[in-house]
Amino acid sequence: MNPILGRSSPILKCIPGKINGTAIRCITNKIQDIPIHTGQKWDANDYRLVRFTNAPKQVNTNWAVNLIAEVPPKEVTERVVWCDGGSGPEGHPRVYINLDKPGNHSCGYCGLRFVKKDHH
Known part of the structure; x- marks a missing residue:
């Protein structure tokens, strides 16, 4: 008995037979869930x-965080840079990024990375 639905679920338990002349569809395989980009995954009995049950769960495996990690950091000589994500309707509001500390600094909106190149 499924406590949420208040009745037996065809995924959890299957009893082949007929009710009032209607055949009962019997699903014997448990469905395996695929994790999404946030890591959410349900148990097989959820x-x-x-x-x-009729169509597989479709999950895009090209997660944005992995795709943006493939873009190399942009080397700049300025201490402060701005990022607008591509300007215009494709972008985001302009943000300014301070590059005084060493290392990569990423945009909070789109994740593009910037690094200060020493000009010695």
């Missing part, structure tokens, strides 16, 4: 997986 009632929320019932929506994926």
